[in-house]
Amino acid sequence: MSERAEALQQRAVDLAFAVAWALVRRLPESVVTWVFRRIADFAVRRDGRGVRRLRSNLAVVRPNATAAELDALTREGMRSYLRYWQEAFRLPEWSDERIVGRVRTVNEKLLRDAHDGGRGVICALPHLANYDHAGAWAGRTGMPVSTVAERLRPESLFDRFVAYRKKLGMEVLPLTGSDEHVFGVLADRLRAGGFVCLVADRDLSENGVPVRFFGRQSRMPAGPAALSLRTGAPLIPATLHYEGPDLVITFHETIESAGGAAVMTQRCADAFAAGIAAHPQDWHMLQRIFLD
Numbered sequence: 274m275s276e277r278a279e280a281l282q283q284r285a286v287d288l289a290f291a292v293a294w295a296l297v298r299r300l301p302e303s304v305v306t307w308v309f310r311r312i313a314d315f316a317v318r319r320d321g322r323g324v325r326r327l328r329s330n331l332a333v334v335r336p337n338a339t340a341a342e343l344d345a346l347t348r349e350g351m352r353s354y355l356r357y358w359q360e361a362f363r364l365p366e367w368s369d370e371r372i373v374g375r376v377r378t379v380n381e382k383l384l385r386d387a388h389d390g391g392r393g394v395i396c397a398l399p400h401l402a403n404y405d406h407a408g409a410w411a412g413r414t415g416m417p418v419s420t421v422a423e424r425l426r427p428e429s430l431f432d433r434f435v436a437y438r439k440k441l442g443m444e445v446l447p448l449t450g451s452d453e454h455v456f457g458v459l460a461d462r463l464r465a466g467g468f469v470c471l472v473a474d475r476d477l478s479e480n481g482v483p484v485r486f487f488g489r490q491s492r493m494p495a496g497p498a499a500l501s502l503r504t505g506a507p508l509i510p511a512t513l514h515y516e517g518p519d520l521v522i523t524f525h526e527t528i529e530s531a532g533g534a535a536v537m538t539q540r541c542a543d544a545f546a547a548g549i550a551a552h553p554q555d556w557h558m559l560q561r562i563f564l565d
Contacts, residue, residue, distance in 0.1 A: 297362035309359040313351040317344075323559035324351065333487045333563060334553045349554035353515060357403050357557060364405060365440045369413050376410040377516070379523040383509055387527060388416060393463030393506040396524075397497040399474035399545040402513035402555045405441060406520050408470055412442030416468040419444040421455055423477055448477065456496070463506040471497050474545050475562055482538040487546055490564040498537035502530055510541050512548020514555045523548060 297305055317324055328347045332338065335346060364372070387394045394416075398404055408418040422434060422445050435445045444462075446455045459469050473494050481492035501508040510525040525544040528537050549556045 297359065298366045302363070305359055305363070306356075309355040310352055313355040314348065316355075317348050317351050326561060327351065327354075327557075327559045330556070330558045330562060331553055333489055334549055334556070346554060350556065353402065353555045354557045354559070356515065357405075360403050361405060361437070364409060365437060367409075372406065372409045373413050375519050376406070377519050377521050379521065381522075381524060383524045383527060384416075384511075387507045387509060388466075388468065390507070391466050393465070393467050393469065393504060395463065395497050395500050395506050395508045396468070396470045396511050397473040397508060397541045398470065398511045398513065399549060400472060400557045401548060401552065402515050403520055404470070404472060404513065405438060405443075407511070407513055407522050408438070408443045409441040410520075410522070411468060411470070417442055417444070418468055418470045419446070419459060419462045420470050420472075421446045421448040421459070423448050456500070459500055460504050463500065463504040469500065469506075473497050473541060475558070475560060482535050484539050484542040486542050486563070487550075491542070491562055492564065493538050493542055495534045495538055497541060498528075498534040501528070501537065502534060508537060508541070510544035512545060512552075514548070514552035 300308075324347065327350050328343060331346050331350060332343055335343065338346065384394065384396070398407070408420065411418050420438075420443055422431070422438070431447070435447075438445045446458055448455060463469055471494070473496065476492040476494050478494065479492075482495045482498075484491050484493050486493075497508055500506065508528045510528065512523050512525070514521050514523075525547070528540045528544075530537065
């Protein structure tokens, strides 16, 4: 693709997101839900690269599923993924009461007790359900989130996502690879007693820690474990899923620092696998994650 064609494509994508953020929030929720479900079903019928990758990832999670069962799971996965986008376009207009009221938690005491310890808390989570809603909930219940985001192209689209998450109450730092400055800022937030949330089931640097994930080789970022080792902040994995209109956040046991970053990252992977296996339809992994 030529530079001109690529630039035009990026502007088109940015414009599409701008229109969606302006339009979707103004339509009745029932209409938006119907439209986004139809989009998901159309994407499954079209069977593009992202859908094929989602199906192959889910096949690892459900190795004994029949072809029909895997097709149905893939369809539910795409519907869940489009629900995430539907909510993303509407979340900034939700009241605080709705943001908090549509979240239920499991083992929340693990998080609150760790935060009360004053050393800050790191929460590592996979691409399950709506992590933006989880971040908004955390901020409105006394634990504002600091996080990182992958840089998007064009830059204007990245700026839209930063503004969107800032409106939800999150501090967003741009990820530019193995950026020591970002790591240092997050460490400072933790030392001040802050709350750092990192989506950590996909390695973007190609320098991640090797892990076994659903019995397969994968790599996951070492950032959550490294931050915990540097600052002493406890590391708590969390997994999410949808249950009717609600988002359910499950906090898993705190990961001890014994064994170093590699062992800690593997334990994160194990917690992620438990949450994904329980609710595979809400795992929005349309990219390659298994090395083999």
